[in-house]
Amino acid sequence: xxxxxxxxxxxxxxxxxxxxxxxxxxxxxxxxxxxxxxxxxxxxxxxxxxxxxxxxxxxxxxxxxxxxxxxxxxxxxxxxxxxxxxxxxxxxxxxxxxxxxxxxxxxxxxxxxxxxxxxxxxxxxxxxxxxxxxxxxxxxxxxxxxxxxxxxxxxxxxxxxxxxxxxxxxxxxxxxxxxxxxxxxxxxxxxxxxxxxxxxxxxxxxxxxxxxxxxxxxxxxxxxxxxxxxxxxxxxxxxxxxxxxxxxxxxxxxxxxxxxxxxxxxxxxxxxxxxxxxxxxxxxxxxxxxxxxxxxxxxxxxxxxxxxxxxx
Amino acid sequence: xxxxxxxxxxxxxxxxxxxxxxxxxxxxxxxxxxxxxxxxxxxxxxxxxxxxxxxxxxxxxxxxxxxxxxxxxxxxxxxxxxxxxxxxxxxxxxxxxxxxxxxxxxxxxxxxxxxxxxxxxxxxxxxxxxxxxxxxxxxxxxxxxxxxxxxxxxxxxxxxxxxxxxxxxxxxxxxxxxxxxxxxxxxxxxxxxxxxxxxxxxxxxxxxxxxxxxxxxxxxxxxxxxxxxxxxxxxxxxxxxxxxxxxxxxxxxxxxxxxxxxxxxxxxxxxxxxxxxxxxxxxxxxxxxxxxxxxxxxxxxxxxxxxxxxxxxxxxxxxxxxxxxxxxxxxxxxxxxxxxxxxxxxxxxxxxxxxxxxxxxxxxxxxxxxxxxxxxxxxxxxxxxxxxxxxxxxxxxxxxxxxxxxxxxxxxxxxxxxxxxxxxxxxxxxxxxxxxxxxxxxxxxxxxxxxxxxxxxxxxxxxxxxxxxxxxxxxxxxxxxxxxxxxxxxxxxxxxxxxxxxxxxxxxxxxxxxxxxxxxxxxxxxxxxxxxxxxxxxxxxx
Numbered sequence: 003x004x005x006x007x008x009x010x011x012x013x014x015x016x017x018x019x020x021x022x023x024x025x026x027x028x029x030x031x032x033x034x035x036x037x038x039x040x041x042x043x044x045x046x047x048x049x050x051x052x053x054x055x056x057x058x059x060x061x062x063x064x065x066x067x068x069x070x071x072x073x074x075x076x077x078x079x080x081x082x083x084x085x086x087x088x089x090x091x092x093x094x095x096x097x098x099x100x101x102x103x104x105x106x107x108x109x110x111x112x113x114x115x116x117x118x119x120x121x122x123x124x125x126x127x128x129x130x131x132x133x134x135x136x137x138x139x140x141x142x143x144x145x146x147x148x149x150x151x152x153x154x155x156x157x158x159x160x161x162x163x164x165x166x167x168x169x170x171x172x173x174x175x176x177x178x179x180x181x182x183x184x185x186x187x188x189x190x191x192x193x194x195x196x197x198x199x200x201x202x203x204x205x206x207x208x209x210x211x212x213x214x215x216x217x218x219x220x221x222x223x224x225x226x227x228x229x230x231x232x233x234x235x236x237x238x239x240x241x242x243x244x245x246x247x248x249x250x251x252x253x254x255x256x257x258x259x260x261x262x263x264x265x266x267x268x269x270x271x272x273x274x275x276x277x278x279x280x281x282x283x284x285x286x287x288x289x290x291x292x293x294x295x296x297x298x299x300x301x302x303x304x305x306x307x308x309x310x311x312x313x314x
Numbered sequence: 315x316x317x318x319x320x321x322x323x324x325x326x327x328x329x330x331x332x333x334x335x336x337x338x339x340x341x342x343x344x345x346x347x348x349x350x351x352x353x354x355x356x357x358x359x360x361x362x363x364x365x366x367x368x369x370x371x372x373x374x375x376x377x378x379x380x381x382x383x384x385x386x387x388x389x390x391x392x393x394x395x396x397x398x399x400x401x402x403x404x405x406x407x408x409x410x411x412x413x414x415x416x417x418x419x420x421x422x423x424x425x426x427x428x429x430x431x432x433x434x435x436x437x438x439x440x441x442x443x444x445x446x447x448x449x450x451x452x453x454x455x456x457x458x459x460x461x462x463x464x465x466x467x468x469x470x471x472x473x474x475x476x477x478x479x480x481x482x483x484x485x486x487x488x489x490x491x492x493x494x495x496x497x498x499x500x501x502x503x504x505x506x507x508x509x510x511x512x513x514x515x516x517x518x519x520x521x522x523x524x525x526x527x528x529x530x531x532x533x534x535x536x537x538x539x540x541x542x543x544x545x546x547x548x549x550x551x552x553x554x555x556x557x558x559x560x561x562x563x564x565x566x567x568x569x570x571x572x573x574x575x576x577x578x579x580x581x582x583x584x585x586x587x588x589x590x591x592x593x594x595x596x597x598x599x600x601x602x603x604x605x606x607x608x609x610x611x612x613x614x615x616x617x618x619x620x621x622x623x624x625x626x627x628x629x630x631x632x633x634x635x636x637x638x639x640x641x642x643x644x645x646x647x648x649x650x651x652x653x654x655x656x657x658x659x660x661x662x663x664x665x666x667x668x669x670x671x672x673x674x675x676x677x678x679x680x681x682x683x684x685x686x687x688x689x690x691x692x693x694x695x696x697x698x699x700x701x702x703x704x705x706x707x708x709x710x711x712x713x714x715x716x717x718x719x720x721x722x723x724x725x726x727x728x729x730x731x732x733x734x735x736x737x738x739x740x741x742x743x744x745x746x747x748x749x750x751x752x753x754x755x756x757x758x759x760x761x762x763x764x765x766x767x768x769x770x771x772x773x774x775x776x777x778x779x780x781x782x783x784x785x786x787x788x789x790x791x792x793x794x795x796x797x798x799x800x801x802x803x804x805x806x807x808x809x810x811x812x813x814x815x816x817x818x819x820x821x822x823x824x825x826x827x828x829x830x831x832x833x834x835x836x837x838x839x840x841x842x843x844x845x846x847x848x849x850x851x852x853x854x855x856x
Binding site: 042 | 367369370375377451452453454455456502503506507521522523524525548549550551552554555556558559561562563564714715716717718720721722723724746758759761
């Protein structure tokens with residue numbers, strides 16, 4: 003029942019998101035016709051193209067037509083590049099997905115040891131240093147961190163390339179070098195969030211009665227931490243990982259531009275500037291669906307794990 | 315320490331994997347000597363950073379910007395090119411011959427040239443290309459004077475015009491004159507993604523927003539060229555990371571418009587070479603005024619704005635003193651520049667007096683200026699706003715992105731805006747932007763964005779277009795400049811020669827290309843970032 007309820011909400015959210023994105027883009031000032039034909043085209047050519055693109059139709063009619071086609075898997079063809087939007091998105095999606103996954107791996111890979119170390123030494127010097135570092139990372143915008151990391155690792159030490167992208171299919175090693183800096187830049191902000199979250203939950207868990215009982219039974223601190231404290235403390239971390247996908251997707255727009263990666267974020271930004279509405283709308287739908295599905299999955303897993311939510 | 319063994323091992327494994335992944339795509343230390351080696355070395359690969367991707371690679375259907383010419387120009391060649399002194403010269407064409415009245419041009423195609431798909435370049439292919447260009451909505455305004463294209467012999471196309479057009483060949487040096495094989499004309503979608511031409515390089519790969527790779531054309535019609543084996547154009551929109559990638563060795567050359575890049579890399583002659591645009595290739599930075607709307611329909615207000623603008627301070631503040639003040643659309647080192655005629659130079663007292671005179675008649679002088687939101691442009695506009703405020707003009711700034719700004723300029727929905735234009739090799743290239751025939755009322759599409767309608771200026775443009783005598787043309791364009799100084803539809807700031815190509819010193823040949831008939835070619839052209847041919851570029855391996 004809970005899944006059905008969530009599914010209905012999912013459909014409503016998607017309808018609202020697609021309509022808002024469609025309407026907002028249509029209301030943007032600037033003319034896609036000028037963008038396509040350039041400033042040297044005459045009135046007749048402009049009028050003809052406007053008709054071809056359906057721009058002379060009312061907004062709702064255009065939206066309905068676009069949504070109908072979308073339901074059959076047809077994202078339309080970009081009037082700027084004349085390439086099917088679905089093909090463009092399919093080409094860019096692996097880059098963004100890899101960046102997102104790599105950023106999460108970096109964030110979780112570092113946040114778990116940092117969070118544990120801080121929780122075990124709560125209030126002591128190490129905890130305070132890690133807390134300060136976490137806040138420093140949280141308050142540093144990704145574009146500043148990105149430029150700083152490029153300066154250090156690419157320009158000064160020359161251990162990774164500053165920009166560019168090599169697909170996995172071409173060379174795995176080069177692929178890792180090209181995704182390393184962007185992933186670290188994108189993951190650092192999440193690292194701080196995850197580490198703070200895990201630290202707080204671990205501190206609370208370590209004060210639970212069953213932990214005191216475990217200590218009284220003579221279990222080693224390491225066993226208590228890894229076997230009995232970490233798992234219950236990680237539930238909110240797992241939820242945060244799902245929810246933070248939205249923030250990460252937003253971050254890819256900047257990261258992909260900064261590091262010259264051909265992902266969905268770059269595609270959307272470029273398409274906004276070139277008034278390529280169909281591509282922007284396709285990208286927004288893809289991201290919205292991804293975001294909503296991740297949250298849906300988190301809800302379902304949560305319901306499976308916690309009976310109180312199932313009964314709510 | 316045992317508890318850290320896992321993460322540490324993972325980190326080590328990652329580093330090991332990275333270290334063992336073949337040749338790392340970063341720079342190796344190179345000889346920093348700036349001395350040029352003895353001659354061109356064949357082979358090698360060039361990685362070239364561009365600020366934006368092309369909007370498609372088909373010259374017939376896609377609107378070309380400077381970066382499009384860089385990328386596509388390696389594969390598709392034009393009928394005409396421009397030599398170092400700014401004169402047009404045949405390229406794929408062997409000759410272009412006008413009739414006595416210059417309303418017919420016979421374009422004779424150079425023999426022995428083939429497309430990358432093996433098809434020979436002939437007159438009928440050129441005719442089909444020119445007809446497609448005439449039919450394309452991208453160019454129909456420019457090609458209005460063209461009546462027809464006729465194949466007069468297998469290698470010659472005669473272009474028939476409705477009026478004499480002395481500078482017509484210059485238009486064939488750009489997008490309009492770039493020749494593609496019939497297959498590309500039949501399938502423009504594929505041609506937008508996979509260009510085919512007669513050029514020194516053959517298309518290999520294009521990943522939108524990422525890179526385009528071209529490889530040496532072994533059957534190129536110009537003997538011994540090109541020197542390079544391969545070129546990768548890498549799209550790097552952020553100017554700072556583009557510069558950092560150059561420093562890190564990820565790219566060998568890049569285009570820039572930032573004066574700080576010119577200053578920084580110009581000061582490191584052992585490591586970098588800086589090539590800047592000159593002459594007619596340099597665009598002008600200006601404020602575009604809509605002369606059809608109040609208060610800018612009043613000449614006194616336009617003159618006051620020019621008088622109040624301290625161009626020297628703007629250049630010192632925003633360009634690091636690198637550019638030169640402009641008083642017209644053509645730079646002072648071009649043969650078309652005409653001195654004389656009183657451009658309203660900086661004179662705050664005159665500006666204030668003019669504003670007061672207008673205020674007494676019509677009330678306060680206020681208007682809105684449109685700017686793109688990038689910080690450099692905003693800084694310039696805020697500086698101008700402050701200068702105009704001192705003269706008594708109240709200017710508000712409205713931000714709009716590039717697409718909106720252009721649309722407003724085209725339809726006249728603006729009072730003033732910041733603008734960069736005028737880099738055609740011949741003054742006739744500015745005909746449609748200033749002639750009164752292209753000025754339409756507000757609300758209609760007008761290619762004359764200022765909507766200035768001036769008989770003298772338009773007649774002078776007509777003389778420049780129709781009269782083959784160079785001294786008569788010079789006189790005509792002197793009149794154009796004189797009228798622009800008198801009527802101030804543009805408040806000129808500077809000749810924006812901060813457009814540059816910066817290369818590592820191992821890259822040679824930029825600005826040194828020879829044309830098929832032996833003349834030296836124009837070094838750089840285009841704006842805001844200039845472009846250049848690649849067939850004679852080479853990379854020293856020392």
